[in-house]
Amino acid sequence: MERIMDHLAHERSKAQFSVEEMKIIWAGSLHAFQVSDRIARLVASDPGFRKDNRAVLSRKELFKSALRKAAYVWKRINELALSEEEASWLRFYVDELAYAYIHWGMFVPAIKGSATEEQQQKWLPLANNMQIIGTYAQTELGHGSNVRGLETTATFDQETDEFIIHSPTLTSSKWWPGGLGKVATHAVVYARLITDGQDYGVHGFLVQIRSLDDHFPLPGVTVGDIGMKFGSGAFNSIDNGFLRFNHVRIPRNQMLMKVSRVTRQGKYVESNVPKQLLYGAMVYVRQIIVADASIALSRAVCIATRYSAVRRQFGPPHEDENGKGVETQVIDYKTQQSRLFPLLASAYAFRFVGEWLKWLYTDLIQKLEANDFSTLPEAHACTAGLKSLTTSAAADGIKECWKLCGGHGYLSSSGLPELYAAFVPACTYEGDNIVLLLQVSRFLMKTISQLQTGKKPIGTTAYMAHVEHLIQCRCTVQKAEDWLNPSVILEAFEARAIRLSVACAENLTKFATPLQGFSELSPDLVEAAVAHCQLIVVSKFIEKLQQNIEGNGVKQQLETLCNIYCLNLIHKHLGDFLSTGSISPKQASLASDQLRSRYSKLRSNVIALVDAFNYTDHFLGSVLGRYDGNVYPKLYEEAWKDPLNDSIVPDGYHEYIQPLLKQQLQNARL
Ligand SMILES: CCCCCCCC/C=C\CCCCCCCCC/C=C/C(=O)SCCNC(=O)CCNC(=O)[C@H](O)C(C)(C)COP(=O)(O)OP(=O)(O)OC[C@H]1O[C@@H](n2cnc3c(N)ncnc32)[C@H](O)[C@@H]1OP(=O)(O)O
Numbered sequence: 185m186e187r188i189m190d191h192l193a194h195e196r197s198k199a200q201f202s203v204e205e206m207k208i209i210w211a212g213s214l215h216a217f218q219v220s221d222r223i224a225r226l227v228a229s230d231p232g233f234r235k236d237n238r239a240v241l242s243r244k245e246l247f248k249s250a251l252r253k254a255a256y257v258w259k260r261i262n263e264l265a266l267s268e269e270e271a272s273w274l275r276f277y278v279d280e281l282a283y284a285y286i287h288w289g290m291f292v293p294a295i296k297g298s299a300t301e302e303q304q305q306k307w308l309p310l311a312n313n314m315q316i317i318g319t320y321a322q323t324e325l326g327h328g329s330n331v332r333g334l335e336t337t338a339t340f341d342q343e344t345d346e347f348i349i350h351s352p353t354l355t356s357s358k359w360w361p362g363g364l365g366k367v368a369t370h371a372v373v374y375a376r377l378i379t380d381g382q383d384y385g386v387h388g389f390l391v392q393i394r395s396l397d398d399h400f401p402l403p404g405v406t407v408g409d410i411g412m413k414f415g416s417g418a419f420n421s422i423d424n425g426f427l428r429f430n431h432v433r434i435p436r437n438q439m440l441m442k443v444s445r446v447t448r449q450g451k452y453v454e455s456n457v458p459k460q461l462l463y464g465a466m467v468y469v470r471q472i473i474v475a476d477a478s479i480a481l482s483r484a485v486c487i488a489t490r491y492s493a494v495r496r497q498f499g500p501p502h503e504d505e506n507g508k509g510v511e512t513q514v515i516d517y518k519t520q521q522s523r524l525f526p527l528l529a530s531a532y533a534f535r536f537v538g539e540w541l542k543w544l545y546t547d548l549i550q551k552l553e554a555n556d557f558s559t560l561p562e563a564h565a566c567t568a569g570l571k572s573l574t575t576s577a578a579a580d581g582i583k584e585c586w587k588l589c590g591g592h593g594y595l596s597s598s599g600l601p602e603l604y605a606a607f608v609p610a611c612t613y614e615g616d617n618i619v620l621l622l623q624v625s626r627f628l629m630k631t632i633s634q635l636q637t638g639k640k641p642i643g644t645t646a647y648m649a650h651v652e653h654l655i656q657c658r659c660t661v662q663k664a665e666d667w668l669n670p671s672v673i674l675e676a677f678e679a680r681a682i683r684l685s686v687a688c689a690e691n692l693t694k695f696a697t698p699l700q701g702f703s704e705l706s707p708d709l710v711e712a713a714v715a716h717c718q719l720i721v722v723s724k725f726i727e728k729l730q731q732n733i734e735g736n737g738v739k740q741q742l743e744t745l746c747n748i749y750c751l752n753l754i755h756k757h758l759g760d761f762l763s764t765g766s767i768s769p770k771q772a773s774l775a776s777d778q779l780r781s782r783y784s785k786l787r788s789n790v791i792a793l794v795d796a797f798n799y800t801d802h803f804l805g806s807v808l809g810r811y812d813g814n815v816y817p818k819l820y821e822e823a824w825k826d827p828l829n830d831s832i833v834p835d836g837y838h839e840y841i842q843p844l845l846k847q848q849l850q851n852a853r854l
């Protein structure tokens with residue numbers, strides 16, 4: 185036991201940088217670090233937030249436990265008079281999916297984004313004080329991605345000055361909204377607005393669905409839970425629900441009227457605000473999901489890295505620091521490094537691009553408030569594309585981390601199966617990842633077509649202004665070290681991205697209609713979108729390194745991580761880079777050489793690099809990822825805690841095992 189604990193201590197002593205400074209870089213600022221650290225410890229030390237028994241709870245127990253925790257969170261927020269920032273961290277570290285995620289993450293933002301000032305004044309205080317609990321009811325049984333295809337209707341009745349909300353078909357039943365099944369009292373419902381016999385398309389409406397007195401559904405409302413979801417624990421603590429309306433009436437002023445409104449006379453009036461602002465809550469959450477992807481991936485990487493340093497398999501026997509013969513730490517296998525280190529680098533890359541995206545979103549909101557809508561298309565493309573890229577990579581990465589831990593990774597107590605089950609739907613919710621990439625490609629094709637009109641591309645598409653150069657430039661790498669030059673890397677990624685986009689744009693012209701072209705070329709368009717989004721992540725990592733980064737050795741570690749992130753992408757997408765002529769086969773081989781050498785450079789720092797995430801053992805929820813590395817005794821302890829081990833002879837022995845054995849014994853004797 186002693187020796188295992190020593191392993192991580194020895195690993196930590198090898199670090200070539202200041203972990204404390206890196207913690208601040210990871211958190212974003214000293215202030216963010218201090219607040220998040222304080223709240224993480226507060227949660228970890230409070231038995232009310234225990235979560236180690238989730239895997240063995242039944243659905244009903246899990247759900248009730250999530251309700252209890254959500255109520256306790258609210259109590260602690262009020263008792264401790266936490267600020268909004270502190271309260272968000274508290275909800276985050278409690279790490280239990282419940283209705284509060286949708287209430288704070290979607291219901292409140294939808295009201296802020298789509299309601300008029302007057303409507304906000306009425307509804308926000310109620311929501312902020314939890315006098316009502318809200319959900320976001322957009323998706324239906326028949327349509328999720330195709331929002332324009334939603335079927336729920338909101339028909340204006342001029343006589344009573346009300347909207348009649350109705351579900352005309354089975355497929356129009358709302359399906360999936362979190363917190364809807366058993367908890368929410370109110371919902372922002374997306375429905376087709378019909379007035380004067382005309383259909384004006386999908387709009388948002390605030391609808392009360394349950395009584396505030398006895399929690400029963402209001403007349404005309406049918407509501408329930410959609411059933412168990414993938415994995416034990418994970419999303420099963422939350423009541424994703426169905427909802428049907430039978431001519432439910434709401435006052436006219438419960439239509440969210442920032443984008444457009446219906447007058448007392450039933451006239452539909454548009455404002456000067458773009459209709460896409462109706463989808464504002466999705467842009468907001470997609471940006472948060474990018475931050476969440478870096479968290480989810482870094483959690484898995486932290487577990488897999490610590491365990492890989494503790495775990496030993498095969499010889500040649502080495503001597504440990506006490507001169508004893510020991511097997512090889514699995515982290516020293518080059519295959520383990522080539523699977524794990526790019527994931528560690530990706531966690532950092534996603535953290536920084538998430539930070540930038542938060543800035544982009546804040547900037548967008550400021551502009552919108554000043555009636556400047558110019559950056560909305562780019563913000564939509566960036567949030568959609570980066571949400572897609574980072575969640576797909578994080579979900580795959582978590583699964584890889586589980587395999588990197590061998591058999592023990594499959595144990596619930598490793599924390600990895602539940603982390604995977606809880607995170608993988610991020611590839612679908614808030615927009616299916618492929619559908620979102622197609623949005624990015626649409627934006628890219630539009631940008632390319634506008635180049636011909638002389639319109640200067642801005643922001644993340646600014647590189648397209650250099651299309652002539654990027655289409656014909658040749659990569660200058662001659663030796664492996666040349667791949668450490670950020671401008672060389674950037675140009676290779678820009679060349680690959682623009683060449684894929686331009687090829688798509690040229691091919692699109694060969695079809696009879698743009699629609700036909702988009703449909704036929706959609707796999708290529710998705711690849712072009714991925715290349716563009718990877719370029720954004722690469723360029724934001726490089727930009728981060730150009731900032732003033734303090735702390736002993738911190739910048740050097742980040743440079744190594746950045747190199748690994750970029751070179752591994754080249755390695756994985758070699759087909760793109762070679763087929764577009766962005767690099768040559770010889771340069772590809774030099775990139776692989778350099779990548780291998782970066783792994784060796786990083787090796788002694790990896791434990792410290794995952795320590796810099798500053799995750800408590802409570803938050804990690806993993807025996808394999810424990811800070812002290814004391815894995816085996818704790819695995820043994822955990823095994824004993826399983827309910828199956830409550831009795832020596834299992835339930836069912838007398839009914840099913842004993843008779844079987846007896847029968848077989850008798851048969852043998854006959
Ligand atoms: C130390 C680090 C600290 C970090 C802390 C991290 C904290 C993390 C904490 C918590 C994590 C939280 C995790 C979240 C918890 C789980 C919550 C899950 C809840 C899930 C909710 C949902 O899923 S809600 C439902 C979402 N649904 C969708 O996303 C549907 C997807 N479909 C669409 O979005 C659209 O319909 C689609 C874009 C596909 C529309 O296509 P189309 O028909 O072409 O579009 P149309 O409507 O005609 O639009 C035309 C025009 O508008 C542009 N556009 C589309 N959407 C938008 C938009 N949102 N904004 C702006 N513009 C938009 C579109 O591109 C077209 O443009 P043009 O081409 O005409 O210019």
Ligand SMILES: Cc1cc2nc3c(=O)[nH]c(=O)nc-3n(C[C@H](O)[C@H](O)[C@H](O)COP(=O)(O)OP(=O)(O)OC[C@H]3O[C@@H](n4cnc5c(N)ncnc54)[C@H](O)[C@@H]3O)c2cc1C
Pocket residue numbers: 286320321322323326327328329330359360361362419424609612613614615616617618619622706
């Ligand atoms: C855990 C979870 C929580 C959720 N929470 C909420 C919530 O709170 N509120 C809410 O309203 N919704 C919620 N949703 C619903 C979610 O937003 C939708 O599931 C999502 O938008 C995808 O839509 P869909 O299910 O209709 O998939 P579909 O669109 O049916 O996708 C099925 C397949 O078709 C493909 N596809 C679809 N359209 C195209 C296209 N144009 N081109 C190419 N391929 C295409 C997709 O890539 C996918 O492979 C939640 C979903 C999950 C899983």
